[in-house]
Amino acid sequence: MKIRRYKKVNKNLGFFTNTYGFRQPYQVLVDGTFCFAALKNKINIADNIPRYLQAEIKLITTQCAIIEMENLGPKLNGALLILKNYSLHKCGHEGKPILGSKCFLSMLGKTNIEHYIVATQDRDLQSIVRNIPGVPLLYLHLKTPVLEQPSEASVKFAQEKMLGLREHEKLYFEKLKEKSGIVDEERPKKKKKKGPNPLSCKKKKKPTMNTTSIKEGEQTVTQKKKRKRIKIPKHVIDELKNKSS
Numbered sequence: 235m236k237i238r239r240y241k242k243v244n245k246n247l248g249f250f251t252n253t254y255g256f257r258q259p260y261q262v263l264v265d266g267t268f269c270f271a272a273l274k275n276k277i278n279i280a281d282n283i284p285r286y287l288q289a290e291i292k293l294i295t296t297q298c299a300i301i302e303m304e305n306l307g308p309k310l311n312g313a314l315l316i317l318k319n320y321s322l323h324k325c326g327h328e329g330k331p332i333l334g335s336k337c338f339l340s341m342l343g344k345t346n347i348e349h350y351i352v353a354t355q356d357r358d359l360q361s362i363v364r365n366i367p368g369v370p371l372l373y374l375h376l377k378t379p380v381l382e383q384p385s386e387a388s389v390k391f392a393q394e395k396m397l398g399l400r401e402h403e404k405l406y407f408e409k410l411k412e413k414s415g416i417v418d419e420e421r422p423k424k425k426k427k428k429g430p431n432p433l434s435c436k437k438k439k440k441p442t443m444n445t446t447s448i449k450e451g452e453q454t455v456t457q458k459k460k461r462k463r464i465k466i467p468k469h470v471i472d473e474l475k476n477k478s479s
């Protein structure tokens with residue numbers, strides 16, 4: 235079971251490294267809900283997550299996420315202490331804090347340029363994150379960390395990117411050809427092929443008639459040959475019949 239799980243993680247992480255350029259140490263953007271679930275299930279995030287991902291990670295959070303936890307009351311103090319251990323990334327809401335989930339979404343932007351892995355138990359945030367291409371999602375299933383397989387949005391965007399690259403390459407090579415004069419060499423060749431044809435047709439009107447007549451002659455010869463082959467003299471057939479009987 236364990237080997238299977240690690241293979242899955244490798245596959246899922248591999249997708250993001252290969253198609254989106256994620257690199258170690260992976261930046262894991264953690265919110266209060268993830269810390270709360272970890273504490274509840276007695277999981278040490280700093281120990282378990284790197285072991286699960288088999289990679290170096292950097293645990294980070296934002297000021298907004300911390301302030302939200304502070305505002306939720308003393309019940310979350312334990313989780314708050316864990317969250318405060320992580321390094322703070324500037325989110326741009328300093329002095330005017332917003333909801334942790336909204337802050338994270340603003341950090342991700344449209345395409346997650348900073349290559350964050352989002353660690354959250356917030357179902358609403360998870361479902362929005364799945365619609366942003368190139369965001370790996372990490373959550374806890376009881377005591378087990380789960381790196382979700384790439385979302386449809388992530389896969390689609392990667393495929394379109396690949397197709398776009400191919401088309402871009404085609405255009406680039408066509409432009410290169412034009413610049414280097416390769417296209418100019420090809421064009422006259424086509425013109426040469428097109429050019430002589432109408433002229434030769436006019437001149438070769440008579441010869442074409444001849445060729446058709448020859449062809450017709452050939453056809454009649456072959457037809458005659460076929461007929462000859464089919465025809466078997468009656469006395470031969472009679473002899474064959476006598477032999478067989």
Ligand SMILES: [Zn+2]
Pocket residue numbers: 296297298299325326327328331332337338
């Ligand atoms: Zn913020």
